[in-house]
Amino acid sequence: MLRGRNAFLLLLVxxxxxIPVASSLCVAATTEERPSVLRLRVTNAAGxxxxxxxxxxxxxxxxRYIHSVALTPVTDWFVVSDGCLYLEKTxxxxxxxxxxxxxxxxxxxxxxxxxxxxxxxxxxxxxxxLRVGHVARHTLLLPVVGGGWHELPLDxxxxxxxxxxxxxxxxx
Numbered sequence: 001m002l003r004g005r006n007a008f009l010l011l012l013v014x015x016x017x018x019i020p021v022a023s024s025l026c027v028a029a030t031t032e033e034r035p036s037v038l039r040l041r042v043t044n045a046a047g048x049x050x051x052x053x054x055x056x057x058x059x060x061x062x063x064r065y066i067h068s069v070a071l072t073p074v075t076d077w078f079v080v081s082d083g084c085l086y087l088e089k090t091x092x093x094x095x096x097x098x099x100x101x102x103x104x105x106x107x108x109x110x111x112x113x114x115x116x117x118x119x120x121x122x123x124x125x126x127x128x129x130l131r132v133g134h135v136a137r138h139t140l141l142l143p144v145v146g147g148g149w150h151e152l153p154l155d156x157x158x159x160x161x162x163x164x165x166x167x168x169x170x171x172x
Contacts, residue, residue, distance in 0.1 A: 026084030026126050026168065037171045038080060042157065042164050050157045053142070055080045055168065060088070062141035062149070065133060067092065075141070084126060085168050089119035127167035134160040 040061070042051035055061075057080055064075040072093040079088050093114060103109045107120040132138055138154040158164055 026082065026124060038083060039169055039171060040080070040166065041169050042166050044158050044165075045163045050164065051140070051152075057081060057083075059143060061143065063130065063154075064139045064141060064151075065136040068133075068135060071135075078125075080168055083168060083170060084124050085128065085166065087121045087123040087125060089117055089121060091115050091117050127165055129163055129165050130154070131163050132158050132160050 038055050038057065040051065040053045040055045041049055044050055060077060060079040062075045062077045064073055066072070067074050070092075074090060074092040076087060077089045077091070079086050093116070103118055103120070106122070107118055110117045110119070130138065132154045140152040140154055140157075141149040142152060144150050154164065
C-alpha cells in the first residue's frame with residue numbers, strides 16, 4: 001500500500017495526466033460553420049434538468065457554502081471558457097482545518113477585507129458533482145445584468161443529501 005510521500009506523488013502524476021483529458025472532454029465553443037450558444041445545465045441523480053441557463057464564454061458563477069469544520073463561508077468561483085467550466089478561485093474568511101493554506105504551482109494567495117483568496121487554479125471540469133449539504137447551505141451565485149449576484153439556495157433545487165451535476169453544453 002502506498003503511504004505518505006509516495007501516495008502524494010502518485011496523486012500528482014494522475015492529476016497531471018487527467019487535466020489534458022478533462023479539457024478535451026469539454027464542448028467546443030464555436031465551429032467555423034456556426035457559433036454555439038452555451039448553457040449551464042444542472043441535473044439531479046435521475047438526469048432531470050433542475051437548472052438550465054444561457055452562459056457565454058467568460059461568464060462566471062460561484063457556489064457558496066458553509067465549511068463543515070470552520071463553519072465559515074467559502075465561495076468557489078467558476079468561469080466558462082472555450083465551452084468548459086474552470087474552477088478559478090476559492091474565497092474564504094480564515095485559515096482553518098481543511099481549508100487551503102499553501103498555493104500550489106501557478107496559484108496565488110492574497111488577503112484583504114477579511115478574506116483569503118487562492119486564485120489561479122484554472123482547473124478544467126467537463127462536469128462536476130455536488131451533494132447538497134444540510135449544514136453547508138450551498139448557494140449558487142449567478143450574475144445579474146448590471147452587476148451583482150442572484151443567490152439561489154440549492155436546497156430549493158434539490159433536497160439536502162441529493163446529488164446535482166453541473167456541466168456546460170452547447171446548442172446550435
